[in-house]
Amino acid sequence: MTQTGDKPTTQRMREAVQFFLLIFGGALGFYQFVYVQIIVPSRRPPAVTLAATLEELDRRDRMVLVRLRLVVRNQSDTKVWVPALWWNVYGVSFNGEARTEAEFAVAVEPLLQAGADESFTRYSSVLRKEVVANGRVPDFAYWYQPRDETNHEQLFLVPEGEFDVLQIFAEATITKTLENFAPTRWGVDDRGALTPILLIKAPGWSEDHKDRVISLEDLKTPLSLTDGSDAGHNVTTASLRLKPAIPAPAAITRAPSK
Numbered sequence: 417m418t419q420t421g422d423k424p425t426t427q428r429m430r431e432a433v434q435f436f437l438l439i440f441g442g443a444l445g446f447y448q449f450v451y452v453q454i455i456v457p458s459r460r461p462p463a464v465t466l467a468a469t470l471e472e473l474d475r476r477d478r479m480v481l482v483r484l485r486l487v488v489r490n491q492s493d494t495k496v497w498v499p500a501l502w503w504n505v506y507g508v509s510f511n512g513e514a515r516t517e518a519e520f521a522v523a524v525e526p527l528l529q530a531g532a533d534e535s536f537t538r539y540s541s542v543l544r545k546e547v548v549a550n551g552r553v554p555d556f557a558y559w560y561q562p563r564d565e566t567n568h569e570q571l572f573l574v575p576e577g578e579f580d581v582l583q584i585f586a587e588a589t590i591t592k593t594l595e596n597f598a599p600t601r602w603g604v605d606d607r608g609a610l611t612p613i614l615l616i617k618a619p620g621w622s623e624d625h626k627d628r629v630i631s632l633e634d635l636k637t638p639l640s641l642t643d644g645s646d647a648g649h650n651v652t653t654a655s656l657r658l659k660p661a662i663p664a665p666a667a668i669t670r671a672p673s674k
Contacts, residue, residue: 462646463492464490465491466587467487468486468487468586468652468654470484470654470655471485473571478575478577483569484505484584485568486567487565487568488501488560488568488588489564490564492562494592496559496592497592498590498591499589499600500600500612501553502551502587502588502610503550503551503552503584504550506547506548506585507544507579507581507582508544508545508579509544510580510581511543513541520538544579546607546608549570549572550609551568551570551610556597577660579658580658582658583655583656584653584654585651588650589614589647590648591647598626601615614631614633615629616632617629
């Protein structure tokens, strides 16, 4: 027999089960709506995808009309900042080579040591490479929400017969936050290639002292000053073959009738 005031065993078990379900439901809700939706995405590095294409549209007056298209997507589930988004298009001409395997190995060795090249060819070499077009997104505070996408397009002309191919290099610097970054500066190198200069706020930086900045490349301990931003860099490339001009058909002359 149970004493007066004691709960029956079945009731105590029911309350224990209800308490367990309440705790389990709370833990499951925290996992699904806080951990999965907030904590996990906040720990992922920022990422965007770049897809570039070059397309020949027309030819006239010995000029080739080209369309550049760059598609940028944020396929992650977190907001991404892009303090620098830019591209350079090069016209490239090739020269044929006839090197043996031994000659090719000798030619590649110093290039490997220099560390500047990432690919090598045995039967060709670059005869000429020049900037023919470039572009950028000038807005420093540029961002993508999850699943956002933008399309950038540029039209330009190149002389017919000047280059064998066109090659685009599109690049983006991405971060989780702009808190430690100052507005990006832009310049061109001695070949005309567009180059961003990423800047970090130095001690004393304010709206009244925007000149107090340090180039990211000049920092001795960049990770400490950009902590939490998870800065990254994306690059993509694409090429377009510029076919030789098609000669105009010769005029047909007819002998006068007798």
